[in-house]
Amino acid sequence: MATKTSPLSGFPELLPAARVVEREVIASLSRTFELHGFANIETRAVEPIDVLLGKGETSKEVYVLERLQKEQGDRQPSDAGVGLHFDLTVPFARYVLEHAGHLEFPFRRFQIQPAWRGERPQEGRYRQFTQADVDIVGRDVLPFHHDVEVMRVMVEALDALPIPPVSFQFNNRKLIQGFYRGLGLPDLETAIRTIDKLDKLPAEKVAELLVSDAGATPEQAQRCLELATIRVSDTSFVERVRALGVEDDLLEEGLTELAAVVEGCAAAAPATVTVEANLRIARGLDYYTGTVVEIFMAGYERLKSVGGGGRYDALASDGRTTYPGVGVSFGVSRSLIPLLADGVLAGSRAVPSAVLVAVTDEDTRDRSDLVAASLRASGVPCEVAASAQKFGKQIRYAERRGIPFVWFVQDDGTHQVKDIRTGDQGEADPATWTPPAEDLRPQVHTKEQPQ
Amino acid sequence: MATKTSPLSGFPELLPAARVVEREVIASLSRTFELHGFANIETRAVEPIDVLLGKGETSKEVYVLERLQKEQGDRQPSDAGVGLHFDLTVPFARYVLEHAGHLEFPFRRFQIQPAWRGERPQEGRYRQFTQADVDIVGRDVLPFHHDVEVMRVMVEALDALPIPPVSFQFNNRKLIQGFYRGLGLPDLETAIRTIDKLDKLPAEKVAELLVSDAGATPEQAQRCLELATIRVSDTSFVERVRALGVEDDLLEEGLTELAAVVEGCAAAAPATVTVEANLRIARGLDYYTGTVVEIFMAGYERLKSVGGGGRYDALASDGRTTYPGVGVSFGVSRSLIPLLADGVLAGSRAVPSAVLVAVTDEDTRDRSDLVAASLRASGVPCEVAASAQKFGKQIRYAERRGIPFVWFVQDDGTHQVKDIRTGDQGEADPATWTPPAEDLRPQVHTKEQPQ
Numbered sequence: 001m002a003t004k005t006s007p008l009s010g011f012p013e014l015l016p017a018a019r020v021v022e023r024e025v026i027a028s029l030s031r032t033f034e035l036h037g038f039a040n041i042e043t044r045a046v047e048p049i050d051v052l053l054g055k056g057e058t059s060k061e062v063y064v065l066e067r068l069q070k071e072q073g074d075r076q077p078s079d080a081g082v083g084l085h086f087d088l089t090v091p092f093a094r095y096v097l098e099h100a101g102h103l104e105f106p107f108r109r110f111q112i113q114p115a116w117r118g119e120r121p122q123e124g125r126y127r128q129f130t131q132a133d134v135d136i137v138g139r140d141v142l143p144f145h146h147d148v149e150v151m152r153v154m155v156e157a158l159d160a161l162p163i164p165p166v167s168f169q170f171n172n173r174k175l176i177q178g179f180y181r182g183l184g185l186p187d188l189e190t191a192i193r194t195i196d197k198l199d200k201l202p203a204e205k206v207a208e209l210l211v212s213d214a215g216a217t218p219e220q221a222q223r224c225l226e227l228a229t230i231r232v233s234d235t236s237f238v239e240r241v242r243a244l245g246v247e248d249d250l251l252e253e254g255l256t257e258l259a260a261v262v263e264g265c266a267a268a269a270p271a272t273v274t275v276e277a278n279l280r281i282a283r284g285l286d287y288y289t290g291t292v293v294e295i296f297m298a299g300y301e302r303l304k305s306v307g308g309g310g311r312y313d314a315l316a317s318d319g320r321t322t323y324p325g326v327g328v329s330f331g332v333s334r335s336l337i338p339l340l341a342d343g344v345l346a347g348s349r350a351v352p353s354a355v356l357v358a359v360t361d362e363d364t365r366d367r368s369d370l371v372a373a374s375l376r377a378s379g380v381p382c383e384v385a386a387s388a389q390k391f392g393k394q395i396r397y398a399e400r401r402g403i404p405f406v407w408f409v410q411d412d413g414t415h416q417v418k419d420i421r422t423g424d425q426g427e428a429d430p431a432t433w434t435p436p437a438e439d440l441r442p443q444v445h446t447k448e449q450p451q
Numbered sequence: 452m453a454t455k456t457s458p459l460s461g462f463p464e465l466l467p468a469a470r471v472v473e474r475e476v477i478a479s480l481s482r483t484f485e486l487h488g489f490a491n492i493e494t495r496a497v498e499p500i501d502v503l504l505g506k507g508e509t510s511k512e513v514y515v516l517e518r519l520q521k522e523q524g525d526r527q528p529s530d531a532g533v534g535l536h537f538d539l540t541v542p543f544a545r546y547v548l549e550h551a552g553h554l555e556f557p558f559r560r561f562q563i564q565p566a567w568r569g570e571r572p573q574e575g576r577y578r579q580f581t582q583a584d585v586d587i588v589g590r591d592v593l594p595f596h597h598d599v600e601v602m603r604v605m606v607e608a609l610d611a612l613p614i615p616p617v618s619f620q621f622n623n624r625k626l627i628q629g630f631y632r633g634l635g636l637p638d639l640e641t642a643i644r645t646i647d648k649l650d651k652l653p654a655e656k657v658a659e660l661l662v663s664d665a666g667a668t669p670e671q672a673q674r675c676l677e678l679a680t681i682r683v684s685d686t687s688f689v690e691r692v693r694a695l696g697v698e699d700d701l702l703e704e705g706l707t708e709l710a711a712v713v714e715g716c717a718a719a720a721p722a723t724v725t726v727e728a729n730l731r732i733a734r735g736l737d738y739y740t741g742t743v744v745e746i747f748m749a750g751y752e753r754l755k756s757v758g759g760g761g762r763y764d765a766l767a768s769d770g771r772t773t774y775p776g777v778g779v780s781f782g783v784s785r786s787l788i789p790l791l792a793d794g795v796l797a798g799s800r801a802v803p804s805a806v807l808v809a810v811t812d813e814d815t816r817d818r819s820d821l822v823a824a825s826l827r828a829s830g831v832p833c834e835v836a837a838s839a840q841k842f843g844k845q846i847r848y849a850e851r852r853g854i855p856f857v858w859f860v861q862d863d864g865t866h867q868v869k870d871i872r873t874g875d876q877g878e879a880d881p882a883t884w885t886p887p888a889e890d891l892r893p894q895v896h897t898k899e900q901p902q
Contacts, residue, residue, distance in 0.1 A: 008495065012495075013494060013495055013546065013549075013550070014492070014493070015492075015550060015554075016491070016492055016554075019492055019493065035827040035830070035831075035832050036833075036834065037802055039467035039801055039803060040467070040470055040471075041466075041467055042465070043464060044459065044462040044463075045565065045567070046462060061519075063516045063519070064518070065514045065515070065517075065535070066514070066515045067513070067569035068512075068569075082459065103466075104801070104848075104852050106837045108834065146837070149835075350490055352486075376486040382487075383487065384600075387594060441485075
């Protein structure tokens with residue numbers, strides 16, 4: 001028996017009406033991914049610590065599991081050294097390696113699951129959060145056209161959601177690396193990491209750091225800044241980069257790829273999604289090797305990106321075989337929880353029921369149960385009143401839950417159904433009556449976001 | 452980059468075709484629960500240790516969380532003393548208390564989530580497993596008719612699943628306690644715990660223990676055994692219990708309630724569900740106070756119960772308000788993973804795609820993309836071939852994934868679609884063609900279970 005409540009910072013929970021929104025978002029994302037032939041998988045919540053620490057720098061975020069009574073139990077291999085996954089990419093890479101013999105490549109999968117990070121909670125950053133990832137992974141090779149494909153899929157998926165407009169900001173690691181190499185920069189990695197600070201530091205400070213830390217000349221630093229400030233919503237960036245006068249094969253490859261991604265996504269991009277080439281996007285030093293993307297949500301720039309991803313030429317490798325991949329992730333919790341808190345999104349009611357079947361008295365509850373069974377046979381979610389209160393109270397019972405219709409069984413065997421929002425009431429047959437389509441299930445209501 | 456695989460005992464993972472089955476089962480359960488007006492919630496994966504240990508005896512199963520780098524970080528309240536939930540009842544009780552001010556009572560919810568237990572893995576028992584729980588919780592009071600209702604809902608929900616026949620075996624704690632009290636047993640709790648051993652020990656041994664441990668006379672022990680062997684699929688148990696000659700008000704109440712549950716569920720019970728009164732079912736000493744149930748699956752009795760639940764008059768209490776509840780849980784992983792392993796259930800294909808759109812050469816990939824977009828606009832899941840191999844190879848690509856149709860764009864602008872199972876091929880229009888309904892999405896295939 002629970003006797004006390006313990007809100008935990010960073011572990012948000014949704015009330016039923018908000019959960020309606022989250023479920024509809026997850027269902028909508030799944031529909032789009034499946035229309036494009038992506039198979040759903042789930043991975044276990046835990047991974048061995050050494051798998052989780054493969055990326056090195058994220059170690060501080062990992063939650064490790066210990067059995068509470070491990071000293072008295074029989075220790076097993078999995079007792080020690082497992083932790084909760086902190087994203088869906090690391091477990092997916094491990095899944096691909098572990099099950100490679102049973103998968104067909106290119107393997108197209110989506111995965112919508114919680115992940116956990118022990119970091120300090122803030123708006124949009126939680127200790128438990130749900131992500132939606134979509135990836136394509138090849139064995140040994142993965143043609144570039146999959147970069148365009150997977151990004152288009154996410155464009156379509158987010159366009160179908162009832163969220164504010166989003167912006168896909170693309171870049172390409174080959175473009176950056178090729179440009180820096182062609183420019184003659186001595187330390188590419190430091191230069192990329194330094195340019196990545198442009199959203200926190202003023203441009204002149206970044207230029208100084210490029211000189212002091214990355215060994216650039218002031219002239220090279222200036223070119224790096226010029227590259228990083230290019231941001232357009234078409235392929236005109238190609239000419240603008242060329243105008244900077246740097247020549248390099250890798251740069252050319254990056255320009256071609258980025259142009260193809262921007263063009264391909266722009267062609268798919270509907271009203272609520274904008275697609276840009278933003279040449280300052282680098283996504284840290286991660287495992288990305290080509291296409292990179294960050295996704296931002298209008299009015300919620302303070303959350304930073306609500307999604308991102310890119311191309312990794314070696315997502316996984318077992319020594320003999322390498323698995324290149326390309327994918328993109330959308331932060332379901334990161335975007336939805338602020339939108340729900342701000343009232344931008346809301347569920348239309350807290351219960352699935354479209355109808356409350358009233359009970360005249362406890363002796364005739366069976367009669368109401370039969371009506372409910374009949375409505376359910378037509379696919380109408382409904383519930384029978386919990387007690388045979390006065391009808392006014394039963395109507396308020398429905399009202400408090402947002403149930404739009406109340407059903408009355410008359411003593412003469414006829415039936416009446418009342419729309420409690422309008423007061424309209426009329427005779428109805430439980431075998432054939434259905435509510436208007438928009439009342440059948442809870443809907444997601446949207447309002448203009450606050451400015 | 453993942454470089455090694457680490458199968459973990461007790462953390463099963465499904466391949467894509469098996470995941471099709473799990474998703475369909477979860478979707479089907481959700482449909483039934485929602486038709487009955489139950490709202491979906493999810494609770495966070497972690498609870499404070501003291502909440503998890505409220506039941507005392509389960510402490511050995513709890514996984515505790517520690518931040519890997521906690522010594523160097525800023526400690527926060529939630530860093531210490533949280534563990535993964537081991538069922539969905541304890542977190543639900545805490546959710547009710549924490550959010551009571553925002554919920555309407557009786558609160559009807561379903562919850563389908565993983566839980567974790569650090570116990571030794573075996574068939575049907577995993578360290579991570581998914582459960583589906585459905586409960587009704589009242590504030591201060593909860594009328595008995597909800598016992599019948601929630602059990603009927605689970606009967607309907609399991610009847611709709613593609614699993615072997617299940618048996619609901621009901622009992623009532625008031626019946627047992629009233630009988631023992633009326634019989635004059637000195638130690639009811641020990642007697643209940645002893646009778647619970649009937650599935651492990653022979654009857655005469657249990658009778659001895661009732662005498663030695665529970666202070667029963669040999670004659671009382673005999674009556675207890677007679678009660679426990681009553682097992683019928685109708686309400687005839689009422690007369691058989693009365694024939695044992697014990698009189699007690701609580702016993703009468705229990706008989707009435709159990710008869711109502713058995714009758715109510717039998718009325719709803721379709722072909723694949725059997726409903727019984729089995730008077731040896733006790734469900735340990737838990738928090739149950741009235742109706743109790745255990746669910747068994749035909750051919751899989753070795754798994755013990757695949758579900759269970761009952762009535763608890765104090766699921767949660769904050770000192771001022773008590774929340775009585777009644778609910779029942781179904782072990783999704785416990786039942787499905789053995790069924791999938793035995794081939795009783797299987798997904799018809801590993802991918803959602805109903806169509807593979809072939810690519811003639813890379814220069815005309817756009818043409819195939821347009822066909823795919825057109826099919827998706829009609830709701831047909833499809834994918835475009837990964838590379839412009841010979842058509843024979845593209846057909847085998849589809850075959851290996853179980854994709855039933857391959858689409859060819861002809862140079863003259865016409866289209867052909869081929870059912871690769873039959874070889875039938877004909878002209879088709881991407882704007883209007885749809886596959887037969889049974890090919891649109893992956894299906895769950897069933898076969899007779901092994902004997």
